[in-house]
Amino acid sequence: MPTITISEAHQHIGQQVTLQGWLYNKRSSGKILFLQIRDGSGVIQAVLGVSDNPDLFEKASQLPRETSFIVHGRLKEDHRSSIGCELLLEDLEILHQPTEDFPIELKEQTPGFLMDHRHLWIRTGRQVPVLRIRDAAFRAFREFFYQRGFVATEAPILTGTSVEGTTTLFELDYFGVPAYLGQSGQLYLEATAMALGRVYWIGPAFRAEKSKTRKHVTEFWIAEAEMAFYDHKANLELQEDLVRFIVTTVIEEKAAELKELERDVDLLRREVAEPFAHIDYGEAVTLLQELGHEVSFGDDFGAPQEAALGDHFKRPVFIERFPVEMKPFYMKRDPSDPSRVLAADLIAPEGYGEIIGGSQRVDSEADLVAQLKQAGLAVEPYQWYVDLRKYGSVPHSGFGMGLARVITWITGVSHIREVIPFPRQINRLYP
RNA sequence: UCCUCGGUAGCUCAAUUGGCAGAGCGCUCGGCUGUUAACCGAAUGGUUGUAGGUUCAAGUCCUACCCGGGGAGCCA
Numbered sequence: 001m002p003t004i005t006i007s008e009a010h011q012h013i014g015q016q017v018t019l020q021g022w023l024y025n026k027r028s029s030g031k032i033l034f035l036q037i038r039d040g041s042g043v044i045q046a047v048l049g050v051s052d053n054p055d056l057f058e059k060a061s062q063l064p065r066e067t068s069f070i071v072h073g074r075l076k077e078d079h080r081s082s083i084g085c086e087l088l089l090e091d092l093e094i095l096h097q098p099t100e101d102f103p104i105e106l107k108e109q110t111p112g113f114l115m116d117h118r119h120l121w122i123r124t125g126r127q128v129p130v131l132r133i134r135d136a137a138f139r140a141f142r143e144f145f146y147q148r149g150f151v152a153t154e155a156p157i158l159t160g161t162s163v164e165g166t167t168t169l170f171e172l173d174y175f176g177v178p179a180y181l182g183q184s185g186q187l188y189l190e191a192t193a194m195a196l197g198r199v200y201w202i203g204p205a206f207r208a209e210k211s212k213t214r215k216h217v218t219e220f221w222i223a224e225a226e227m228a229f230y231d232h233k234a235n236l237e238l239q240e241d242l243v244r245f246i247v248t249t250v251i252e253e254k255a256a257e258l259k260e261l262e263r264d265v266d267l268l269r270r271e272v273a274e275p276f277a278h279i280d281y282g283e284a285v286t287l288l289q290e291l292g293h294e295v296s297f298g299d300d301f302g303a304p305q306e307a308a309l310g311d312h313f314k315r316p317v318f319i320e321r322f323p324v325e326m327k328p329f330y331m332k333r334d335p336s337d338p339s340r341v342l343a344a345d346l347i348a349p350e351g352y353g354e355i356i357g358g359s360q361r362v363d364s365e366a367d368l369v370a371q372l373k374q375a376g377l378a379v380e381p382y383q384w385y386v387d388l389r390k391y392g393s394v395p396h397s398g399f400g401m402g403l404a405r406v407i408t409w410i411t412g413v414s415h416i417r418e419v420i421p422f423p424r425q426i427n428r429l430y431p
Numbered sequence: 432u433c434c435u436c437g438g439u440a441g442c443u444c445a446a447u448u449g450g451c452a453g454a455g456c457g458c459u460c461g462g463c464u465g466u467u468a469a470c471c472g473a474a475u476g477g478u479u480g481u482a483g484g485u486u487c488a489a490g491u492c493c494u495a496c497c498c499g500g501g502g503a504g505c506c507a
Contacts, residue, residue, distance in 0.1 A: 029470085030463040049464065064458085080465080101458055105442055106468040112499045113442075125468095168505075184507090209505055210432065222507065302503075345507095357507060402507030427499080 001072060007041035010084050013077045019044070019087065022123070023067040025106060026060075033061050035089065037071065040128065046071060046087040053090070060092055065102045066123070068095040082260075111415075118422060119431045129257035130411050130419055133250055137407050140249040141202060141223050144242050150225065151196040154203060155185025161381040168209045170218075181206035184400060187330070187385050189226040190361060193396055194388055200225040202403065210426050213303070214415040215353050215405060219424035226398035232332075232342040232360040235397035236278075236318055239346060239356055243316060243406065244272045250410050263412040270315075271349050277317035281340070284309060284319050298323055307351035316355075318344040329375040330368070330385075331359040342397075352409035358399025365389035 003018040004011075021039030028034070035046040050057040063069075072091040077084060103117050104124050114121045121127055145152070158174065159182045169180040183205050192199045205222040227238070251258065251265055258265050279287065288295050291308050295301065301309070301319070309317050321340040324333060331341040343359035362368045368389055372379050379386065407419040417423040422431065 025468075027466045027469050028463085029466060032464040032466075034466050034469090036467085045467085047465080051464085080467090101441070103441075105457060107443070107456065108468095109442060110500075112438095115499095205507080207506070211503090211505065212500090213502065216506075220507070300505080354507065400507060405507060 005041040048089040155188040193226040223401040230397040277313040310349040360397040
């Protein structure tokens with residue numbers, strides 16, 4: 001009798017099989033018992049009539065939720081099942097039977113309670129398909145760059161300097177000197193790109209921002225790429241290809257999970273079918289004003305403005321060429337208008353907000369030093385970064401993507417905390 | 432840090448003008464041979480976030496604090 005996963009069950013219809021899993025829920029109609037069994041790959045319903053096996057019926061009917069066990073039975077085709085079959089229960093070996101009630105109930109519970117029990121919450125409901133989709137999105141991200149010959153690399157987590165000021169850094173003691181948890185690998189990837197050409201990484205980033213929104217966590221995995229000899233336009237083309245590849249790959253590989261989440265996959269597919277929209281920052285300000293938003297040139301867009309732009313274009317939209325004052329020191333200025341930088345933010349539709357920030361990087365040593373000073377930063381801690389412009393500087397570009405935000409959009413969940421196994425937020429360090 | 436809403440049974444929530452602390456779900460028991468968060472019946476379950484104040488009387492009003500949800504700023 002083969003031991004299989006629930007995801008493989010449909011391939012074994014008519015056969016006797018063994019499953020290993022947990023009791024997700026059970027229902028009884030007196031003489032017939034239904035066990036919902038989960039094993040991480042899916043959920044299957046096991047059925048047992050009292051007349052089939054009275055002892056087994058008695059044993060199974062008193063199991064509490066989340067009992068772990070090994071079950072044996074025959075798989076029977078059943079069109080009423082979402083996976084096309086169910087298990088006719090023949091035997092059951094209990095591995096562990098809980099003595100306390102499982103805290104997560106199969107009904108609405110409040111976010112605070114669920115987050116306190118995140119280690120158990122991830123077993124239930126939407127959490128399992130969401131985390132499986134997360135896996136597919138990470139894999140698609142890596143596959144995209146692998147197919148294009150990029151080199152996977154890493155940036156350090158422990159750093160001595162910041163990318164964008166120190167107010168949002170987690171500081172720690174590094175053998176007596178201050179160090180910080182990295183908030184972006186970008187500067188290091190620029191160096192690595194000068195060694196390897198085109199590079200990418202995905203790794204943890206930390207922001208000590210006291211943000212309390214559905215789009216923010218203090219620890220997240222940032223997906224970054226840096227490309228030597230890429231200009232602003234090539235940078236955006238790559239980003240568009242990447243986002244489209246991730247979305248379409250996940251739609252293809254995780255159709256069952258998206259269906260379980262009741263995501264409107266047709267809408268998602270339409271959103272990435274056409275070329276992404278592009279709008280100049282100044283035009284975006286004008287458009288938002290026409291849409292009734294109180295913004296003026298020089299303002300950063302908040303969540304309502306980003307949502308409005310997404311609604312207007314009904315697909316991802318690049319906002320390009322921001323005023324210099326709004327962006328960090330390392331971005332290259334637009335030669336045709338030095339008050340703007342060759343940067344773009346990519347806004348996801350349906351109110352999911354900014355998913356990518358990228359730019360062509362300043363490639364002249366003199367410009368970089370000047371821009372550091374304008375930003376009020378000392379040159380000395382960034383000398384290694386300046387060096388990159390000293391020895392064979394080339395035009396280069398890159399971007400950072402919040403993959404969790406992309407996954408939030410793909411899955412259609414409302415809060416970023418649901419697409420991260422153990423999200424870190426301003427007031428959450430447990431579990 | 433600011434704005435805003437909230438904290439009552441294990442969970443989700445009611446409680447009229449300040450006047451006996453309530454329901455659903457879960458757990459337990461009983462019933463039901465195709466249930467889908469099953470259903471029906473019974474039983475169980477309380478330091479109303481903490482501290483103080485007003486009052487004959489406080490879940491309800493006042494003050495301070497703690498905790499949580501949503502949002503802002505900032506960003507991915």
